[in-house]
Amino acid sequence: MDFYDDIADDYAQLTGAADRCGPAARFVEELTRRFQITSAVDVACGTGLFAIELAGCGVKVVGSDVSPGMLNAAPANAAAAGIDSNLCSWVEAPMQELRDRISDRPDAIVCMGNSIPHLLTDDDLRRTFEGFGAMLAGGGVLAIHLLNYTRVLAGAERIVGITRSESKEFVRFYDFDSDAGLIDFNILEIKWADEGRCSYKLHTTPLRSYLHGELIDALDAAGFRNIKTFGDLRFNPFNPDSSDTLLLTAVIDRP
Numbered sequence: 001m002d003f004y005d006d007i008a009d010d011y012a013q014l015t016g017a018a019d020r021c022g023p024a025a026r027f028v029e030e031l032t033r034r035f036q037i038t039s040a041v042d043v044a045c046g047t048g049l050f051a052i053e054l055a056g057c058g059v060k061v062v063g064s065d066v067s068p069g070m071l072n073a074a075p076a077n078a079a080a081a082g083i084d085s086n087l088c089s090w091v092e093a094p095m096q097e098l099r100d101r102i103s104d105r106p107d108a109i110v111c112m113g114n115s116i117p118h119l120l121t122d123d124d125l126r127r128t129f130e131g132f133g134a135m136l137a138g139g140g141v142l143a144i145h146l147l148n149y150t151r152v153l154a155g156a157e158r159i160v161g162i163t164r165s166e167s168k169e170f171v172r173f174y175d176f177d178s179d180a181g182l183i184d185f186n187i188l189e190i191k192w193a194d195e196g197r198c199s200y201k202l203h204t205t206p207l208r209s210y211l212h213g214e215l216i217d218a219l220d221a222a223g224f225r226n227i228k229t230f231g232d233l234r235f236n237p238f239n240p241d242s243s244d245t246l247l248l249t250a251v252i253d254r255p
Helices: 002-015 017-034 049-056 068-080 095-100 122-135 149-155 212-221
Strands: 039-043 060-065 088-092 108-111 141-147 159-165 168-175 182-192 198-208 224-230 245-252
Touching (some): 002 068, 002 168, 002 198, 017 049, 017 141, 039 095, 049 060, 108 122, 141 149, 212 245
Parallel strands (some): 060 088
């Protein structure tokens, strides 16, 4: 995926990775407390944030991503965090085809960081959720985290975030002109030089703005049960009008 390959080297800076470590660690601690998790797959793992936190809790993890550029950074990040290489492995694969690449049945699948919206069609979503269900051990949990698009669309919120690291500045924003529930996610990369001069590059990829009801229906159709919604990684209640993000957990009911 060229979009993420292009930004892989700057991903930690543009997403504020240092500030995300604490919330990720608390989420993983709570998830593993609520469910008996000894093995997991971190789908669309990026540079490995949640996979590393899971492995730090002693969970055996497979991190998967479609972008080789992002995935290349993950092993080094895991090593820097002191993670035993026997606890973490990495697979390059799209979400829709992951079931064909992983033979073990994990206790948990996590798909974080607004990754699900990269599935642009009903068929992509169906194949992905059915694949997740087929991969999970009986009683296994799926956790999905994304932006609350009910709020985003209602407010036409274009600016996602602005970060700066040394000479580079990143502006993340949406364009809402696409059809069929699609929006364009843009990253404007600005590189500042002396005397206020700058150069820039625009990275763009389409996203589908899934609402919580659509995802609940798709999970139910794929055989998931006990589907719950939360408004953040602390498992606080979800409010469609005010929550910044949506966290869904669901269990596959199979012997």
